[in-house]
Amino acid sequence: xxxxxxxxxxxxxxxxxxxxxxxxxxxxxxxxxxxxxxxxxxxxxxxxxxxxxxxxxxxxxxxxxxxxxxxxxxxxxxxxxxxxxxxxxxxxxxxxxxxxxxxxxxxxxxxxxxxxxxxxxxxxxxxxxxxxxxxxxxxxxxxxxxxxxxxxxxxxxxxxxxxxxxxxxxxxxxxxxxxxxxxxxxxxxxxxxxxxxxxxxxxxxxxxxxxxxxxxxxxxxxxxxxxxxxxxxxxxxxxxxxxxxxxxxxxxxxxxxxxxxxxxxxxxxxxxxxxxxxxxxxxxxxxxxxxxxxxxxxxxxxxxxxxxxxxxxxxxxxxxxxxxxxxxxxxxxxxxxxxxxxxxxxxxxxxxxxxxxxxxxxxxxxxxxxxxxxxxxxxxxxxxxxxxxxxxxxxxxxxxxxxxxxxxxxxxxxxxxxxxxxxxxxxxxxxxxxxxxxxxxxxxxxx
Amino acid sequence: xxxxxxxxxxxxxxxxxxxxxxxxxxxxxxxxxxxxxxxxxxxxxxxxxxxxxxxxxxxxxxxxxxxxxxxxxxxxxxxxxxxxxxxxxxxxxxxxxxxxxxxxxxxxxxxxxxxxxxxxxxxxxxxxxxxxxxxxxxxxxxxxxxxxxxxxxxxxxxxxxxxxxxxxxxxxxxxxxxxxxxxxxxxxxxxxxxxxxxxxxxxxxxxxxxxxxxxxxxxxxxxxxxxxxxxxxxxxxxxxxxxxxxxxxxxxxxxxxxxxxxxxxxxxxxxxxxxxxxxxxxxxxxxxxxxxxxxxxxxxxxxx
Numbered sequence: 001x002x003x004x005x006x007x008x009x010x011x012x013x014x015x016x017x018x019x020x021x022x023x024x025x026x027x028x029x030x031x032x033x034x035x036x037x038x039x040x041x042x043x044x045x046x047x048x049x050x051x052x053x054x055x056x057x058x059x060x061x062x063x064x065x066x067x068x069x070x071x072x073x074x075x076x077x078x079x080x081x082x083x084x085x086x087x088x089x090x091x092x093x094x095x096x097x098x099x100x101x102x103x104x105x106x107x108x109x110x111x112x113x114x115x116x117x118x119x120x121x122x123x124x125x126x127x128x129x130x131x132x133x134x135x136x137x138x139x140x141x142x143x144x145x146x147x148x149x150x151x152x153x154x155x156x157x158x159x160x161x162x163x164x165x166x167x168x169x170x171x172x173x174x175x176x177x178x179x180x181x182x183x184x185x186x187x188x189x190x191x192x193x194x195x196x197x198x199x200x201x202x203x204x205x206x207x208x209x210x211x212x213x214x215x216x217x218x219x220x221x222x223x224x225x226x227x228x229x230x231x232x233x234x235x236x237x238x239x240x241x242x243x244x245x246x247x248x249x250x251x252x253x254x255x256x257x258x259x260x261x262x263x264x265x266x267x268x269x270x271x272x273x274x275x276x277x278x279x280x281x282x283x284x285x286x287x288x289x290x291x292x293x294x295x296x297x298x299x300x301x302x303x304x305x306x307x308x309x310x311x312x313x314x315x316x317x318x319x320x321x322x323x324x325x326x327x328x329x330x331x332x333x334x335x336x337x338x339x340x341x342x343x344x345x346x347x348x349x350x351x352x353x354x355x356x357x358x359x360x361x362x363x364x365x366x367x368x369x370x371x372x373x374x375x376x377x378x379x380x381x382x383x384x385x386x387x388x389x390x391x392x393x394x395x396x397x398x399x400x401x402x403x404x405x406x407x408x409x410x411x412x413x414x415x416x417x418x419x420x421x422x423x424x425x426x427x428x429x430x431x432x433x434x435x436x437x438x439x440x441x442x443x444x445x446x447x
Numbered sequence: 448x449x450x451x452x453x454x455x456x457x458x459x460x461x462x463x464x465x466x467x468x469x470x471x472x473x474x475x476x477x478x479x480x481x482x483x484x485x486x487x488x489x490x491x492x493x494x495x496x497x498x499x500x501x502x503x504x505x506x507x508x509x510x511x512x513x514x515x516x517x518x519x520x521x522x523x524x525x526x527x528x529x530x531x532x533x534x535x536x537x538x539x540x541x542x543x544x545x546x547x548x549x550x551x552x553x554x555x556x557x558x559x560x561x562x563x564x565x566x567x568x569x570x571x572x573x574x575x576x577x578x579x580x581x582x583x584x585x586x587x588x589x590x591x592x593x594x595x596x597x598x599x600x601x602x603x604x605x606x607x608x609x610x611x612x613x614x615x616x617x618x619x620x621x622x623x624x625x626x627x628x629x630x631x632x633x634x635x636x637x638x639x640x641x642x643x644x645x646x647x648x649x650x651x652x653x654x655x656x657x658x659x660x661x662x663x664x665x666x667x668x669x670x671x672x673x674x675x676x677x678x679x680x681x682x683x684x685x686x687x688x689x690x691x692x693x694x695x696x697x698x699x700x701x702x703x704x705x706x707x708x709x710x711x712x713x714x715x716x717x718x719x720x721x722x723x724x725x726x727x728x729x730x731x732x733x734x735x736x737x738x739x740x741x742x743x744x745x746x747x748x749x750x751x
Contacts, residue, residue, distance in 0.1 A: 033529065033532075033533060036525075036526060036529045037526070037529055037530060037533060039526075040496050040499045040500060040503070040522075040526060041492070041495065041496065041499070041564075041565065041568050041569065042568050044499055044502075044503060045568070045569060045570070046498065046499060046502060046569060046570075046574055047570060048572065048574075048575070052575070053577070054498075054502055054574060054575070054576070056499075056502055056503065056506055149548075155548070155551075202732050202733075202735070202736050203735075205736070205739045206735060206739050207739075209476070209480075209482055209690075209694065210690060210694075210735060210739060210740070210741075212482060212551075213482075213686060213687060213690045213731070214731070214732055214735060216683065217683075217687065217728035217729075217731055217732060218728070218732070220683065220724065220725075220728055221725050221728050221729065224721075224722065224724055224725045225725065227721075228721040228722060356679070356683075357559075360555045360559075363552070363555075364552050364555065364556070367548050367549070367551075367552045368552065371546075371548070396563075396566070396567050397563075397567060399559060399562075399563040400559075400560060400563040400564060400567060402559060403556045403557065403558070403559030403560035403562075403563060404556070404560050405556075406552060406553070406555065406556030406559065407537070407538050407553050407556040407557055407560065410542065410549050410552045410553045410556065411538070411541045411542060411553065414542060414545040414546065414549045415546075
C-alpha cells in the first residue's frame with residue numbers, strides 16, 4: 001500500500017455566510033442527543049438508602065443546565081467556530097511551522113538546561129521536585145516504550161509489566177540479599193529484559209492488533225501473579241521498606257556516616273529528593289542517549305526497516321526474530337530501570353501501581369509526543385502530568401478532564417505535539433522531516 | 448460428573464455475556480480496523496442505564512417484572528446505542544483518515560472519560576439490586592450434588608441466542624448488512640459504489656452498543672451488582688474472546704466468548720479462583736502461537 005489515502009477536504013461553501021436556521025437546527029439536535037445521553041445518568045442519581053436498597057434522587061436542574069450548555073456550545077461551534085477555523089487555516093500554519101521548526105533545535109537544549117537547574121531554583125519546594133521526578137520517570141518510560149513502538153513499530157499495551165518486573169526485582173533483591181542500589185539496578189534491568197524476551201517469543205508471528213491484545217494480556221498476567229503470589233510478593237499488601245538509595249555508599253540520614261555529615265552540610269531530607277531527581281534525570285538521559293546511538297547502529301536501522309516493511313526486511317536478509325526480540329528486550333530493560341527507580345523512590349510497591357492505566361498513560365505519552373520523537377516524549381510527559389497536577393483541586397473531575405484532554409489532543413494534533421523527525425540517515429544536509437512519512441504515523445486504510 | 452455439568456452451564460452463561468460484548472469489538476474491528484477500547488465501558492454504561500431505568504419504572508408503578516424487564520431492555524438498548532453513536536461521532540470520526548494508533552489513543556481517552564463520568568454522576572460505590580428473576584429447575588439429582596439451571600441462566604442464554612440469530616440475519620440478508628460487509632472488504636470501493644460509509648460505520652457502533660447494553664442488563668440480572676469499573680475487565684475479556692475466535696468473524700466472537708467463559712469457570716472450579724484470569728490470557732497466548740489469526744479468523748494475505 002504505497003499510495004496514501006486521500007484525505008477528504010471539508011468542502012467549504014463558496015461564500016462563508018451565516019446560516020442561522022441551519023445552525024439552530026444543528027444545535028437543537030445536539031441538545032436533543034445530550035438530553036438522551038444524560039437524562040438517566042445525570043438526571044437521576046442512585047444511592048444506597050438506610051435499608052441498603054437503592055433510592056433515587058432527581059437532579060433535573062443539573063440536567064437542564066448541561067443540555068442548555070450543549071445547545072449554546074453547538075450553536076457557537078456552528079456559527080463562530082467555522083469562521084474562526086477558516087481564519088486559522090489561512091493565517092497560522094506558515095508562521096507556526098517556521099517558528100516550531102526553527103525552535104525545535106533549541107527547544108531540546110533549553111528543555112535540558114531547565115531540567116538541570118530545576119532543583120536549584122525550586123530547592124525549597126518539595127512538591128515541585130516530586131512532580132519533576134514523576135515527569136522524568138514517565139519520560140524515561142516513554143523513551144523505553146518508544147524503542148518498541150516508535151522505532152520497531154510493535155504495538156505494546158503491556159509495557160507496565162516490565163516496569164513492575166523491574167520494581168519487584170529491585171525490591172526483592174535489595175531486601176533479601178542486602179545489595180546496594182547500584183548493583184540491583186542493572187540486575188533489575190536484566191531481569192526485565194528477560195521478561196521482554198519471554199513476551200517476545202510467543203508474539204513473533206503475530207501482527208498488529210493480535211500483538212496488542214497479547215501484550216495487554218501479558219501485562220495483566222504479571223499483575224495478577226504479583227497480586228496472588230503472596231509468599232513472594234506480599235500480594236495486595238505489596239512490599240514495604242524497600243531499601244533507599246545511597247550516595248555511592250553514603251546513606252541519606254542524619255548519622256555521622258551519612259551524606260550530610262560527610263560533606264559538612266546540615267542534614268536535610270531534601271538532599272535525598274534532589275539526589276533522586278538527578279538520578280532519574282541521568283537515567284532518562286542515558287535512555288535517550290542509548291536510543292539515539294542505537295538508531296545509528298545496524299540493529300537500530302533494522303528496527304526502523306522492520307517498522308516500515310517486514311517483508312522487505314526478510315528479503316534483505318534481516319533476521320526479523322532477533323530484531324523483534326532485541327527491541328522488546330531493550331525497551332523492557334529501560335522499563336526495568338525505571339521500575340527499580342520507582343521502587344527505591346517510593347520505598348513501597350504494590351500491584352496497584354502497575355495497572356493497565358499506567359501502560360495506557362505511557363503509550364499516550366509516546367503517541368501524543370509524536371511517535372518516535374524524543375523531545376516530543378518529554379514534552380508530552382510534561383504536558384500530561386503537569387496538566388494533571390494543575391487540576392488537583394478539581395479532584396473527582398480530574399480524571400474526566402484528563403481523558404477528555406487525551407481525546408482532544410489526538411483529534412486536534414493527530415501527529416503529536418512534536419510532529420517533525422530527524423531522519424536516522426540523511427544524504428547530505430541533516431534536516432527534519434514531517435512525521436507523516438514515517439510508517440507508524442502514516443495515513444493508513446485498513447486492509 | 449454433576450459438578451462438571453453444573454460448571455458447563457455456568458460457563459456457557461458467562462460466555463454468552465462475553466460473546467455479546469465481543470460482537471461489538473469484532474464488528475468495529477472488521478470494518479474500520481480499530482480496537483474500540485471504550486466498548487467495555489459502553490457495556491458498563493448499559494448496565495447502569497438498565498439499573499436506573501428499572502428503578503425509575505418501579506418508582507412510577509410498573510411492578511410486573513416481565514413487563515418492566517422488557518421496557519428496561521428497550522430503554523437501555525436505545526440510550527446505550529446513543530452513547531455508542533456519540534462516542535464514534537466525537538472521538539473516532541475525526542480520526543478516520545489518521546494514522547493507525549490515533550483512534551486507539553482516542554479510544555483509551557474515551558474509556559477514561561466514560562468511567563469517570565459514571566463515577567462522578569452515580570458515585571463510586573457498588574450498586575446492588577435484589578434478584579429479580581428467581582427459581583429454576585433441578586436437572587440431575589446426584590447423590591450429593593444437584594445440577595441446577597436457574598431461570599436467569601435460561602434468560603441469558605436464550606436472549607443471546609435470539610439476538611445472535613437476529614443479528615446474523617441482519618448481516619446476511621438486509622441492505623444494511625450488505626453495506627457493512629462491503630465496508631469490511633474495502634472502504635474506499637464501498638464509498639465509490641455509493642454506500643454511505645459514515646452512516647454504515649455509525650450504525651455499526653449503534654448496533655454494537657445496543658448488544659453491549661443487553662449484555663449489561665444480563666450482567667446486572669446475573670450478578671446483581673454493578674460499579675463503574677466493571678467495564679474494564681469485561682471489555683478486556685470480551686476483546687480476548689473476539690481475538691481468540693478470530694477478530695472480524697461474528698461466529699468467532701460467539702465461540703470465543705463461550706470458550707473464555709468456560710475456561711474461566713472451569714479453572715475456578717477445578718484449580719484456583721485467583722488465577723482464572725491468568726488462565727484465560729495464557730490460553731489466548733497459546734492459541735495464538737498455533738493459530739496466529741484466531742480460531743475462525745482469515746489469514747492475512749499480504750501483497751507486496
